[in-house]
Amino acid sequence: MEAREELRVGFVGAGRMAQGLAQGVVRAGKVKAANILASAPSDRNLGAFQDLGCRTTHCNSEVLQHCTLVFLTTKPHLLPEVLQQIAPAVTRDHIIVSVAAGVTLQTLQQLLPAGTKVLRVVPNLPCVVQEGAVVFARGSCAGEQEATLLKSLLSACGLCEETPESYMDIHTGLSGSGVAYVYLFAEALAEGAVKMGMPSALANKIAAQTLLGAAKMILETGEHPAKLRNDVCTPGGTTIHALHELEKGALRATIMNAVEAATTRAHELGER
Numbered sequence: 170m171e172a173r174e175e176l177r178v179g180f181v182g183a184g185r186m187a188q189g190l191a192q193g194v195v196r197a198g199k200v201k202a203a204n205i206l207a208s209a210p211s212d213r214n215l216g217a218f219q220d221l222g223c224r225t226t227h228c229n230s231e232v233l234q235h236c237t238l239v240f241l242t243t244k245p246h247l248l249p250e251v252l253q254q255i256a257p258a259v260t261r262d263h264i265i266v267s268v269a270a271g272v273t274l275q276t277l278q279q280l281l282p283a284g285t286k287v288l289r290v291v292p293n294l295p296c297v298v299q300e301g302a303v304v305f306a307r308g309s310c311a312g313e314q315e316a317t318l319l320k321s322l323l324s325a326c327g328l329c330e331e332t333p334e335s336y337m338d339i340h341t342g343l344s345g346s347g348v349a350y351v352y353l354f355a356e357a358l359a360e361g362a363v364k365m366g367m368p369s370a371l372a373n374k375i376a377a378q379t380l381l382g383a384a385k386m387i388l389e390t391g392e393h394p395a396k397l398r399n400d401v402c403t404p405g406g407t408t409i410h411a412l413h414e415l416e417k418g419a420l421r422a423t424i425m426n427a428v429e430a431a432t433t434r435a436h437e438l439g440e441r
C-alpha cells in the first residue's frame with residue numbers, strides 16, 4: 170500500500186458530505202489536498218474542493234484511474250448507475266468506500282467486480298465540522314489493513330468505530346437522525362430561557378455550549394450519563410425539580426421511541 174502522504178483519495182460526488190470528509194482529512198494532515206480528486210456532473214460543488222487545494226473533474230472514471238481509496242458520495246438512488254459506470258475501472262488495488270445511506274455491502278459487492286475491497290460508512294452531519302460520529306463495516310474482501318487505514322482517515326472527522334453492518338441502521342436512529350433530536354432539544358432549552366426573559370441569541374449560544382460541555386464530560390470522564398446527571402442533583406435543589414418535570418413529560422421514553430422509529434425507517438428504506 171502507498172505511504173500515507175502519497176495516498177490518493179477520490180470522491181465520486183462532491184456534495185456536503187464529501188466536502189466535510191475531505192476538509193477533515195486535509196486539515197488533520199492525513200492526505201495532501203493535491204492528492205485528492207473529486208468528481209461531480211456540474212461545477213456547483215467542485216469549487217469548494219478547488220478552494221481546499223484539491224483537483225476536480227467531471228469524469229467519475231478518472232477518479233478511479235488516479236486514486237486508490239475512493240469514497241462514493243452521491244445520493245443513494247444514483248449509486249447503482251454510478252457503480253455500473255465505474256465498475257470497468259475498478260481493480261483489486263482499489264479500496265471503495267460507500268457513504269450512501271441504506272446501500273448494503275451485499276449490493277455494493279454485487280455491482281462491483283468480484284474481489285473488490287469494499288467498505289460501507291455511515292457518517293452524520295457534524296462530520297462537516299470534524300465532530301462527526303462515524304461507523305463503518307467492511308465487505309468480505311476488505312481486510313484489517315483497509316479497516317485500519319479508513320479508521321485513521323475518518324478519525325479526522327470525529328469519532329470513528331468499526332461495527333457489524335447490522336448496527337448501521339441503529340447508528341442512523343441514534344446519531345444520523347439523532348442530530349435533529351439534539352437540535353430540537355437545544356431549541357427548547359433556549360426557548361425556556363427566552364420565556365424567562367433572556368435574549369434569544371444569548372440563550373441559543375448558551376444552550377449549544379451546554380450541550381457541548383455535557384457531551385465532552387461524558388466522553389472525557391468515561392462516566393455513565395446517569396452518574397453525571399446525579400452529580401448535578403443537589404437534594405431539594407433546582408435540577409431535581411426540573412428533572413421531575415421532564416419525567417412527567419416522559420422525555421426518556423419519547424427519545425427511546427424516536428431512536429426506534431428512525432432505526433425501523435432506515436431498515437425499511439434500505440429494503441426498497
Ligand SMILES: NC(=O)c1ccc[n+]([C@@H]2O[C@H](COP(=O)([O-])OP(=O)(O)OC[C@H]3O[C@@H](n4cnc5c(N)ncnc54)[C@H](OP(=O)(O)O)[C@@H]3O)[C@@H](O)[C@H]2O)c1
Pocket residue numbers: 181182183184185186187208209210211212213214215229242243244245247251268269270291292293294345
Ligand atoms: N448529509 C448527511 O447528513 C448524510 C448522513 C449520512 C449519509 N449521507 C450520505 O452521503 C451521501 C451524499 O450526501 P450529501 O448530503 O453530501 O449529498 P449532496 O450534497 O446532494 O451531494 C451529492 C453529490 O453527488 C453529485 N452527483 C450527482 N450525480 C452524480 C453522478 N452521476 N456522478 C457523480 N456525482 C454525482 C452531485 O453533483 P452536483 O455537485 O453536480 O450536484 C453532488 O456533488 C448520500 O448517499 C447520503 O446518503 C449523508
